[in-house]
Amino acid sequence: MKKASNLKFRNESALGWLLLLPSFIILGIFVFYPMLKTFFLSTQLTDLMGNPIKFIGFKNFSNLFTSDSFMTSFTITLIFVFFSTLLTLVMAYLMAMSASQKIMGIAVFRTMFSSTMGVSVTVASILWLFMFNPQIGMFSKILTFLHLPQINFLSDPTWSLVAIIGTTVWMNLGFAFLILLGAIQAIPQDLYQVADLDGASWLMRLRKITIPATSPTIFFVTVVTLINAFQTFGQVDILTSGGPDYHTNLLVYAIYQDAFVNHSVGRASAQSVILTIIIMLFTMIQFYVKNRKGANYANE
Amino acid sequence: MQTSNVKKGFRLATLIVLTLLLLLPLFVGISLSLSSSQSIAQGHLLPDHLEFANYVKVFTSTSMTKFLWHSFIISGSVMIGQVILSIMAAYAFVFLEFRFKKAAFILFLSTMMLPFEAQIIPNFATMRDLNLLNTYAAIGLPFLASAFGTFMMKTSFEQIPTALKQLSDIEGLSHFQFATRVVMPYTKVSIITFALYSFLTNWNMYLWPLIATTNDNVRTVQIGLRQLRSQDTASNWGLIMAAIIVSVIPTLLIIFLGQKYFKKGLTNGVIK
Amino acid sequence: MLYDGDYRSYNAFFNLYVIVMTSLHQIVTIILLTTIIIMTSMAFERVQLYMTIELRHLKKKYDNGEEVLTDINATIENGQFYILVGASGSGKSTILNAIAGFIPINDGTVVINEKDVTQLPPKDRNLSMVFQNYALMPNLTVAENIVFGLAARHTAKDIQQQKLNDVLNLVHLEEYKNKKPGNLSGGQRQRVSLARALVSDAQIILMDEPLSNLDAKLRAEMRKEIRALQQQLGITVIYVTHDQTEAMTMGDQVMVLNKGKIEQIGSPLELYNAPANTFVADFFGSPSINLLDVKMRHNSFHLNDQFEMLTNVDIDEGQYILGVRPENIVISENGALRGELTHIEPLGDGTNIEVNIGQNQSVRIKVSEQLDLTLGDVVSFNVLIDRALLFTPSGQLLHTGKSVSAVI
Numbered sequence: 001m002k003k004a005s006n007l008k009f010r011n012e013s014a015l016g017w018l019l020l021l022p023s024f025i026i027l028g029i030f031v032f033y034p035m036l037k038t039f040f041l042s043t044q045l046t047d048l049m050g051n052p053i054k055f056i057g058f059k060n061f062s063n064l065f066t067s068d069s070f071m072t073s074f075t076i077t078l079i080f081v082f083f084s085t086l087l088t089l090v091m092a093y094l095m096a097m098s099a100s101q102k103i104m105g106i107a108v109f110r111t112m113f114s115s116t117m118g119v120s121v122t123v124a125s126i127l128w129l130f131m132f133n134p135q136i137g138m139f140s141k142i143l144t145f146l147h148l149p150q151i152n153f154l155s156d157p158t159w160s161l162v163a164i165i166g167t168t169v170w171m172n173l174g175f176a177f178l179i180l181l182g183a184i185q186a187i188p189q190d191l192y193q194v195a196d197l198d199g200a201s202w203l204m205r206l207r208k209i210t211i212p213a214t215s216p217t218i219f220f221v222t223v224v225t226l227i228n229a230f231q232t233f234g235q236v237d238i239l240t241s242g243g244p245d246y247h248t249n250l251l252v253y254a255i256y257q258d259a260f261v262n263h264s265v266g267r268a269s270a271q272s273v274i275l276t277i278i279i280m281l282f283t284m285i286q287f288y289v290k291n292r293k294g295a296n297y298a299n300e
Numbered sequence: 301m302q303t304s305n306v307k308k309g310f311r312l313a314t315l316i317v318l319t320l321l322l323l324l325p326l327f328v329g330i331s332l333s334l335s336s337s338q339s340i341a342q343g344h345l346l347p348d349h350l351e352f353a354n355y356v357k358v359f360t361s362t363s364m365t366k367f368l369w370h371s372f373i374i375s376g377s378v379m380i381g382q383v384i385l386s387i388m389a390a391y392a393f394v395f396l397e398f399r400f401k402k403a404a405f406i407l408f409l410s411t412m413m414l415p416f417e418a419q420i421i422p423n424f425a426t427m428r429d430l431n432l433l434n435t436y437a438a439i440g441l442p443f444l445a446s447a448f449g450t451f452m453m454k455t456s457f458e459q460i461p462t463a464l465k466q467l468s469d470i471e472g473l474s475h476f477q478f479a480t481r482v483v484m485p486y487t488k489v490s491i492i493t494f495a496l497y498s499f500l501t502n503w504n505m506y507l508w509p510l511i512a513t514t515n516d517n518v519r520t521v522q523i524g525l526r527q528l529r530s531q532d533t534a535s536n537w538g539l540i541m542a543a544i545i546v547s548v549i550p551t552l553l554i555i556f557l558g559q560k561y562f563k564k565g566l567t568n569g570v571i572k
Numbered sequence: 573m574l575y576d577g578d579y580r581s582y583n584a585f586f587n588l589y590v591i592v593m594t595s596l597h598q599i600v601t602i603i604l605l606t607t608i609i610i611m612t613s614m615a616f617e618r619v620q621l622y623m624t625i626e627l628r629h630l631k632k633k634y635d636n637g638e639e640v641l642t643d644i645n646a647t648i649e650n651g652q653f654y655i656l657v658g659a660s661g662s663g664k665s666t667i668l669n670a671i672a673g674f675i676p677i678n679d680g681t682v683v684i685n686e687k688d689v690t691q692l693p694p695k696d697r698n699l700s701m702v703f704q705n706y707a708l709m710p711n712l713t714v715a716e717n718i719v720f721g722l723a724a725r726h727t728a729k730d731i732q733q734q735k736l737n738d739v740l741n742l743v744h745l746e747e748y749k750n751k752k753p754g755n756l757s758g759g760q761r762q763r764v765s766l767a768r769a770l771v772s773d774a775q776i777i778l779m780d781e782p783l784s785n786l787d788a789k790l791r792a793e794m795r796k797e798i799r800a801l802q803q804q805l806g807i808t809v810i811y812v813t814h815d816q817t818e819a820m821t822m823g824d825q826v827m828v829l830n831k832g833k834i835e836q837i838g839s840p841l842e843l844y845n846a847p848a849n850t851f852v853a854d855f856f857g858s859p860s861i862n863l864l865d866v867k868m869r870h871n872s873f874h875l876n877d878q879f880e881m882l883t884n885v886d887i888d889e890g891q892y893i894l895g896v897r898p899e900n901i902v903i904s905e906n907g908a909l910r911g912e913l914t915h916i917e918p919l920g921d922g923t924n925i926e927v928n929i930g931q932n933q934s935v936r937i938k939v940s941e942q943l944d945l946t947l948g949d950v951v952s953f954n955v956l957i958d959r960a961l962l963f964t965p966s967g968q969l970l971h972t973g974k975s976v977s978a979v980i
Binding site: 022033038050234 | 308311315318319322323324325326328329340341343345385386388389391392396397398399401404407408411412413414415416417419420421422423424425426441442445447475500503504507511522525526529537540541547548551552555556559562563564
């Protein structure tokens with residue numbers, strides 16, 4: 001009855017909003033307000049304290065796109081994101097496949113494989129800092145052993161990005177592995193039994209069963225890894241500080257440098273806006289694909 | 301189909317090699333942390349003789365103890381805050397009917413696509429203006445509300461059978477009783493998963509604690525390590541490695557304990 | 573003047589007085605007695621009305637305008653085992669949810685104990701419920717699950733214990749008291765759910781397909797158990813099911829629903845022997861009733877322009893539907909009807925067969941002996957026409973049993 005539902009409506013409305021209130025206060029102050037402020041600041045000329053002086057429209061943006069250092073850092077970021085995501089995905093998938101076998105003690109391997117998920121960016125970066133150390137590091141030992149010329153990984157313009165990619169992939173493997181493992185284990189075993197009866201090869205099983213069945217998860221892990229890669233900061237800060245000569249100056253590190261070292265808040269905000277747009281784009285693609293998939297599942 | 305022992309052995313060997321390769325940096329780190337400075341300086345990856353001096357030094361001659369304590373306080377309180385606020389919000393979204401609920405939820409979700417890195421400049425200004433820099437509040441407050449957590453809790457609350465809600469209606473349970481006697485016990489696993497995940501993320505936070513602290517008062521262990529590395533220009537690798545091993549123990553424990561929950565919980569919360 | 577020394581007249585007056593007084597007394601007595609009788613009967617009636625549930629003109633539409641319930645009216649008496657039966661989407665669960673107060677209805681009233689509860693929340697309707705998937709808390713023990721509602725209502729601990737022990741005894745779960753639901757079988761879980769409903773002292777228990785998750789043997793056992801408990805405790809049960817066997821074997825009254833409408837309300841045997849229409853006739857009985865299109869001409873039914881069945885039923889000539897239960901057909905060597913055997917199901921204690929009588933018409937026959945037939949054999953049989961049902965072409969019942977009787 002209408003009366004009943006109205007009555008119910010009023011009672012629950014107050015409680016509903018009361019329960020949402022704390023979250024909304026926090027989100028309002030620390031997410032929505034700063035986001036709008038960043039958009040605002042990106043259109044302003046700012047002083048050294050970060051206070052807006054005057055409106056300059058899209059000047060900050062046009063300055064960025066004509067600045068060599070930004071274009072370098074933007075290009076580097078795209079290269080970094082592409083390779084770190086690709087490598088993470090491929091390696092995590094291979095690990096997930098080998099860890100989905102039924103062998104005694106497999107649980108131990110699964111735990112080991114996922115353990116880098118718990119490693120912080122600081123720990124990972126310092127561990128790899130040693131690995132890349134030109135005097136006593138692991139890689140220098142390997143190169144010596146193979147009678148190859150020494151590489152100064154962290155001060156060479158090309159190798160420094162490789163080093164950052166390597167560290168990032170290592171860090172991200174744990175999470176990607178765990179999610180992909182879950183997806184692979186969820187594949188109904190009878191699909192493989194049918195394949196066995198048909199005598200399908202390992203590659204056929206991979207192409208016809210495993211990959212198609214896990215494709216939603218692969219997509220999800222790709223987007224998440226991609227978004228994470230765009231937000232990379234700590235590795236750069238500890239391993240190379242953006243150097244040599246801006247060759248590892250990834251977007252977020254550039255924002256941090258401009259805002260807190262160069263005190264160029266307008267420029268930093270403009271870069272933040274660009275970062276936001278990129279991440280919104282990928283998140284929206286993911287939402288869209290997920291909802292489309294969701295609709296399909298719902299029909300089943 | 302029977303898998304032959306040779307095949308099994310081969311697979312096992314592959315797994316072992318993979319594990320060793322993957323965890324090599326960690327093993328090297330542990331090895332160095334147990335080595336003396338001389339041994340490292342000579343370029344030995346394995347210690348000449350095992351010694352725990354580095355670990356003793358971490359706790360005696362550095363501020364690591366203090367930093368660890370700060371991290372515990374911040375990670376723990378943000379975890380508690382996130383769990384409570386997420387449960388509250390998710391309860392409203394799942395079990396209550398009110399106007400603009402859908403709009404409120406979309407607003408919540410939208411925060412998931414806004415990168416925190418793009419909000420640091422105004423947030424820093426806010427903290428500075430509120431005189432909160434170098435306080436626990438500065439580091440923790442911005443993360444108390446979690447869209448991810450709310451989403452994950454919402455997904456798991458939706459798994460509660462309608463019959464349990466109906467039963468509670470018949471028995472006349474209040475919202476508080478329903479939440480504490482039915483909803484929370486029923487979704488215990490998800491709540492624990494999220495709590496562990498939250499602690500892990502908070503413990504490993506880097507950029508924001510770096511910006512929000514300018515001295516050692518409330519500095520977290522991650523920023524402490526960064527500092528330790530840049531201070532120790534002499535590259536006392538043994539000490540640094542011992543420090544990072546100490547810092548990674550709590551999170552590795554969480555991973556070992558929570559592995560099976562993470563796989564299920566995170567997949568459900570994120571993908572569904 | 574009346575006393576005018578005339579004793580006689582006085583006497584006459586006295587007599588009159590006595591007569592009047594006597595009759596007055598009688599009248600008063602009669603009035604008094606009648607009042608007492610009426611009041612007693614009213615009081616008695618009150619007792620009888622106690623715990624009835626009335627559904628008056630219930631209507632429910634979905635937001636998209638689709639009608640789920642169209643004008644549902646019913647009275648469920650105290651102590652009745654009342655069954656709502658129908659296919660999925662028939663609205664049976666919607667009615668249950670409306671009685672419980674889980675969903676708002678668009679129109680109509682739900683009356684429990686003469687009180688309009690349409691606007692009341694579930695907790696104030698004084699009823700309890702047994703759910704299809706048991707709705708047990710996996711983290712609580714059997715005992716804790718059973719006293720779930722009592723604990724929520726802050727009933728005193730010793731009363732909780734007392735009631736718990738009584739009800740555990742009732743459903744034979746004493747030794748499982750401290751187990752978790754995860755360690756119980758489906759039947760035991762449903763007993764826990766039943767115990768939880770019984771412990772609340774509610775006189776009305778709603779049951780939503782409580783046996784549908786159990787295997788066949790257990791289901792038969794639980795049917796008996798639930799029915800026995802209901803009669804022992806004198807409670808009112810409203811029971812939703814899609815299973816005709818449950819409806820037949822457990823119910824005092826059965827409401828047959830189809831697409832949100834009541835097809836018929838009645839006792840199980842009424843529904844079987846005098847179904848209001850072909851839908852109800854088809855719903856009960858296994859194998860289901862044969863609904864044969866027949867023509868009435870010259871005092872006999874014509875089937876397929878081929879077979880003829882004589883009858884003395886007095887109806888106009890024309891098209892009808894003859895409903896014949898499979899058990900009301902006898903196989904006989906020179907039967908009036910014949911056809912080819914297309915299907916045979918030996919049951920051990922009997923046999924179900926299907927015979928094709930041409931023009932794509934099949935007749936299901938149930939016999940209580942074992943038959944030695946193979947597919948393709950010609951079977952001839954007679955219809956016990958005095959047990960057949962007669963429906964209008966639109967499916968409404970015209971005549972039952974004897975009234976259709978005839979010579980074969």
